[in-house]
Amino acid sequence: MVLLQPDPFLNELTSMFEHSTEKGTVWVTLKRSSLKSKVQRNKMAAAGEPLEYRCLIRATNGKKTISTSVGPKDHQRFQASYATILKAHMTSLKKRERKDKKKVAGADKKEGGSKKPKRA
């Protein structure tokens, strides 16, 4: 398990997505963690020090795992870059054409029942 800084992590994540287009999966896990062991946590709690939590992000393609941790100050910048990477790579999901093309016989509109058909 490789622990990286946020920026190299994003680069590695990008290459993971690129390598798994034909075959393979990318898993990304988000969890809150203080990155300290239980012993340290108990000590800090006893001493009255506030625990500092960070967001732990892990990514794997089944073979390799990378991770990084993001604190409250850098999380907004990280989430913007992360969103960009996801948007750029999640291209194989189906696009819905609802209001754009009424001419389409409704075959596409019926897919994905989360939005109701508008034209009654």
Next chain:
Amino acid sequence: MVYITSWDEFVERSAQLFRADPDSTRYVMKYRHCDGKLVLKVTDNKECLKFKTDQAQDAKKMEKLNNIFFTLMSRGPDADVSKLQGKNRQKHNQGKEGEGNNSFVGC
């Protein structure tokens, strides 16, 4: 393992799950480009909520959910995500009730 069909319900319950136990709740995303499928899972090791999709529009919604989780996890479970969730709901409702824009007044 429960697959939730409604996105809003998934978001609500995941946020609740996280607030109830922030230390053991985790959010997992699995993406397979070759199948064009995306699966989201939120679990606290006792209960598990899942959401699967193959729709591009859900990827956009997932980005908002990512923002919510990033904020909750790095700032703490008491962080204010009402702006993030509020925007989500307003857009969603406008999408549903497109005929009369005046029918839903934002919270």
